[in-house]
Amino acid sequence: MNEKIIKFVQGNEACVEAAIYAGLGFFAGYPITPSTEIAELLSVRLPQTGGKFLQMEDEIASICAIIGASLTGNKVMTATSGPGFSLMQEALGYAVMAEIPCVIVNVQRGGPSTGNPTHVSQGDINQARWGTHGDHSIIVLTASNHQDVFSITVDAFNMAEMYRTPVILLFDEVVAHLREGLTIPEKGALDIVDRLKTSVKRGVDFHPYLPREDGRLPMSDFGGIHRYNVTGLFHDMWGFPSSDPKVVHGLLRHLVDKIENNVYDISRYKEYFLEDARTIFVSYGSSARSALHVVKNRRARGERIGLLELQTLWPFPAGIVREKCSEAQCIIVVEMNMGQVLQQVKTAVDNPDKVFLANRIDGELITPTDIRNIMRLIQGRGV
């Protein structure tokens, strides 16, 4: 028998297993379709590991609670869907400003508003990037199958610690609810980044917002030996509010640079048959499954077609997209919205006129047939 633990689970459960693998200690959430299984499963699993699960009065309280819990040294997560994600935006900005590691899962449903709760959509790409107000940068990750959901969730926790930032996991209803096999990696098989804690001794001044030379900011747990202030206002190295133009400028630049300067380290993607591909699909999440289906069928017939599957959506890996698509005659972005990643790809490549959209926005998973029909139209062959 195989030593590895294999499970047959929903994508939401893969996310839960990965979060626990990564060291999750605290979860707060509010029930909302199609993310609810994450909360339900964690209410069972977290106390078994000594962690804490909390069902809050709303999504605002949920994200606030995890930010508080993170400050005490916990790895934390919340999970929601569109309406709840909208409510979380203000506190998301707080976590950006105060540089507090946390992971926010948004299992996307159709929107706007209550929208299409039990059906698939990928309409929150730009909200994840720009939902909270003000200039900032943010990390947004996604995946198309359960093994990748697992590894990208672990990545999300690692990046949250590495860059002291909220990380958004943007899944979709199909991946969340689909059941398929998942192999739980052995302990130690995936790297885990732990909280970087300050080495400043008791009684010596600790500056919570003074970056080290490598740009990282060691933390000190609330309740520990260093007492400091945390605020959503622009603040100095002590965490005390400041509107000094130099302080404001320096902090905003730091918040953006710490992510944008590391775009290559943060970028996760998978490539299929790109070497000689003349037609390239760019896709992500469950729509990448349909795109890959088409690629494999067409390859079998000798067509030079490939897929670039994005797992990091923000910061947008423009350099990677440009490089991978440089030889393509036709780039087709496959997604379930009205062209949110399409716009990024058009900006990234040398010739935006060769970038097309294959989409579906009716709450159903885009099918290989849909993609093939759209390809025929692009090629001028009719349906």
Added chain:
Amino acid sequence: MERIRMVFSGSGGQGVITAAVIIAEAAVLYENLVAVQSQSYGAQARGGATKADIIISDSEINFPKVNNPNLLVCLTQEAYTQFSPTIRPGGFLVTDTYYVKTHNKVAARQRELPMYQSVMDNIGKPVVYNICMLGAVISMIDIVRPESIMKVLESRIPANLVDINKKALELGLKLGEQYNK
């Protein structure tokens, strides 16, 4: 192997989704195969039409939904009317004589089985109806063994219910084989 695409359809409470999860899980955990299972969600968890998709293969499955099943199970008239036109030519169309009156000719092997009646006559508990249906299904596709189904069931249900589930599975197997000749 030929990739097998199945759809189980019926009404809420008949256990078609549970049955779909069990067969797919058995394929992954105990047959070393690849499988995916999905279902259509509505706001109502009970009652109404229910449909579950299962794909079983020996290689990676990308597109996870089933448009044209090789094997279609319809356990209500409504499900039969809605889904029977989608059957892949040459596939199995499984219905229950108690719930479904078949009318249209499809290019499929129609299997009209008295599953509900057999469960009520032999076991008397409708709760294992879906397991009887699974027995019939695995007798036709022949890639998931009954003992694999039982292993999954044993991990999911209380020990005192294992026996009647086993009985229901065997009943289904027998029915399936009988009508498969």
Added chain:
Amino acid sequence: MAIKDYIRERFFPQMWCPGCGHGIILNGLIKAVEELGLNKNDIVMVSGIGCSARISGYLDFHTMHTLHGRALAFATGIKMSRPELNVLVPMGDGDALAIGGNHFIHAARRNIDMTAIVMNNRVYGMTGGQYSPLSGYGTLATTAPYTNIDHPFDVVDLAVAVGATFVARSTTYHIRQLTDLIKKAITHKGFSVVEILSQCPTYYGRKNKEGNAYEMMELMKQTTTPVGSEAKKQNHDLIETGVFVETDKPEYCTEYDKIIERAKKDN
């Protein structure tokens, strides 16, 4: 220890207006902490947004200045993670009961062991004198130029109704009582609410012709009476001060520890 051992002198002078009652609350709070002999490392203070919320920055505890209305939600995450810490949550009236009303009632309902201090000056001071849910019918504010038609909450009645297990009220005039009530609230195991009537001479006092800080505090003296007093029976308009509720109910973090035990046993 001296007062200055509890403050961050680096960040003084504080930003409150001359005559503001919040400095008195700061003083009473420090006295309470000192008299209880609490270790500064064991205290977390979480505040929201508004004049009241700035109190956290001046105190040498673990301090978190959060979002408008959400202090209790942040504090809940901290307390659940580190139940051994004393969590103090000072809030303004709009902060606690308008935008933060939902978190207020649910934190009380859970009976999580924290101390909520409502610094009630009946006005949004930071934004320049708009009416709050506690301003009261007939008052004037920069957004109630023709008088306010909103009826106010009674913070004490609300806290009692939603399950707070310690509920008290004082004023900045009654500095000794204020200090004692905060001490009791911190010591109480469960969700404690202390409402402290505070004066805002800059906006509320000026708009409503209540005079300067001294006169406003004099008015507090005249319009309040100890809970259950004879004077209240004679004059229903008097505002009672003191302890209204002090009861025992299973505390949230303690209960969750039992959940962990159960989960570990079942696993």
